[in-house]
Amino acid sequence: MAHVITNECVACGACESTCPVEAIKLGEEGIYVIDPDTCVDCGACKDGCPVGAINE
Secondary structure (H helix, E strand, O other), X not given: OOOEEOOOOOOOOHHHHHOOOOOEEEOOOOOEEEOXXXXXXXXXXXXXXXXXXXXX
């Protein structure tokens, strides 16, 4: 199951830069989104998020 970015996201880009498969992109609403088809569920984004905005 892919990770989910919550409303606590401050759009800092840390998750996007740590994702090894480039599954995270900045969405239209200014919040990053994770493509569940690309995500390999490694947890790098969750570990790299400074505000804890990524959940499993």
